[in-house]
Amino acid sequence: SASWENKIRRKLEKSNQQLPDDLLLGLKFIFGPSAVPALDLVDQRSVTRVVSPSGRTAYQVLGSSGKLYTCYSSCHFCTCPAFGFTVLQKSESLLCKHILAVYLSQAMGACQELTVSEEQLTSILLAEEEDEG
Amino acid sequence: MAAALERALGPAGPEADASVPEAPLLVLGPAGSGRTALLLRAALAGGGDGPRALFLAPSAPSRLPEGGGGDPRALQRLELRYPPTLAALAQELGAMAARARPPGLLLLDGLEHYIQGGPSAPARLAALLLEASRAPRPPARLLAALRVPPPGPRVLPVLRRYFPAECRLRPLPGVPLRVNVRLVLPGSVPRGWRLRFEPHGGLNVTPGPGDGDGDEDEDGDGSGDEG
Numbered sequence: 001s002a003s004w005e006n007k008i009r010r011k012l013e014k015s016n017q018q019l020p021d022d023l024l025l026g027l028k029f030i031f032g033p034s035a036v037p038a039l040d041l042v043d044q045r046s047v048t049r050v051v052s053p054s055g056r057t058a059y060q061v062l063g064s065s066g067k068l069y070t071c072y073s074s075c076h077f078c079t080c081p082a083f084g085f086t087v088l089q090k091s092e093s094l095l096c097k098h099i100l101a102v103y104l105s106q107a108m109g110a111c112q113e114l115t116v117s118e119e120q121l122t123s124i125l126l127a128e129e130e131d132e133g
Numbered sequence: 134m135a136a137a138l139e140r141a142l143g144p145a146g147p148e149a150d151a152s153v154p155e156a157p158l159l160v161l162g163p164a165g166s167g168r169t170a171l172l173l174r175a176a177l178a179g180g181g182d183g184p185r186a187l188f189l190a191p192s193a194p195s196r197l198p199e200g201g202g203g204d205p206r207a208l209q210r211l212e213l214r215y216p217p218t219l220a221a222l223a224q225e226l227g228a229m230a231a232r233a234r235p236p237g238l239l240l241l242d243g244l245e246h247y248i249q250g251g252p253s254a255p256a257r258l259a260a261l262l263l264e265a266s267r268a269p270r271p272p273a274r275l276l277a278a279l280r281v282p283p284p285g286p287r288v289l290p291v292l293r294r295y296f297p298a299e300c301r302l303r304p305l306p307g308v309p310l311r312v313n314v315r316l317v318l319p320g321s322v323p324r325g326w327r328l329r330f331e332p333h334g335g336l337n338v339t340p341g342p343g344d345g346d347g348d349e350d351e352d353g354d355g356s357g358d359e360g
Contacts, residue, residue, distance in 0.1 A: 074263060
């Protein structure tokens with residue numbers, strides 16, 4: 001677990017973001033296997049906050065496979081298969097790595113921003129569950 | 134929407150608390166148990182001074198309610214729209230968000246009709262509704278109805294993740310047009326009413342038992358009552 005924390009620390013130093021040690025440990029403790037992949041996604045600037053003219057928002061997260069997943073803003077929902085399976089069906093996790101990456105990106109100011117039309121935002125919210133690549 | 138339901142149906146009886154916390158509310162009941170009538174009554178509660186309400190369903194109800202407490206202004210603040218598909222529903226919700234003054238109540242009838250697609254479909258539908266009720270402006274109260282038995286064994290547990298409050302309609306066996314209503318809120322005592330549907334379209338409401346009368350499988354989903 002020391003090597004795990006060193007790996008996190010190296011990633012964060014590379015991206016010039018400092019998370020306090022106790023926060024890192026907290027992330028690992030609560031989110032387990034999602035924590036490191038989520039921090040990877042933040043590091044890679046994979047999270048985009050999408051806004052429409054009315055002020056509706058959604059998040060798009062570019063997965064490691066190159067697939068784009070949609071996460072909702074005001075409740076937990078993600079189009080990735082892990083959300084449907086591990087969170088909803090098995091109740092093994094509170095959230096998937098993409099939702100965690102959204103929270104972390106918001107907290108760390110690492111979201112990209114994109115403005116779209118109302119119709120485009122509706123399409124994004126209707127995006128079907130994606131298969132893992 | 135839970136508080137609005139209690140306003141619509143009146144005090145639930147001597148064991149009711151003074152206030153019912155607001156929460157997105159799921160209305161469950163078999164065919165013919167009065168889900169649509171209950172939603173419309175909740176929409177019209179408060180008479181002419183109540184909030185504007187948007188009622189969405191796959192098709193028009195067979196009967197519109199008599200005005201809220203006899204106040205014709207109540208019907209004026211009710212908007213009815215009938216998106217036939219999930220895509221059309223999403224567009225209605227998007228259009229709602231774009232209005233200068235979005236409605237204060239959002240009601241969806243016929244959840245079972247809109248659950249289309251893969252295993253995440255119930256979650257996506259619930260999330261779409263929550264999203265529409267919460268953003269971008271001050272939240273609208275949300276009430277949605279599902280006919281039971283649900284269209285699959287995983288539908289109800291998933292919907293319950295998004296709807297903390299639940300209202301179950303149970304027709305009384307052997308007594309036509311009479312329905313028991315039980316409102317379940319987390320951390321709160323269940324509340325109950327009895328409904329009687331009158332031949333001319335009226336609805337008579339009285340406080341009733343909140344304890345579910347000791348029955349099982351209220352949801353009709355094949356599993357025992359999860360309480």
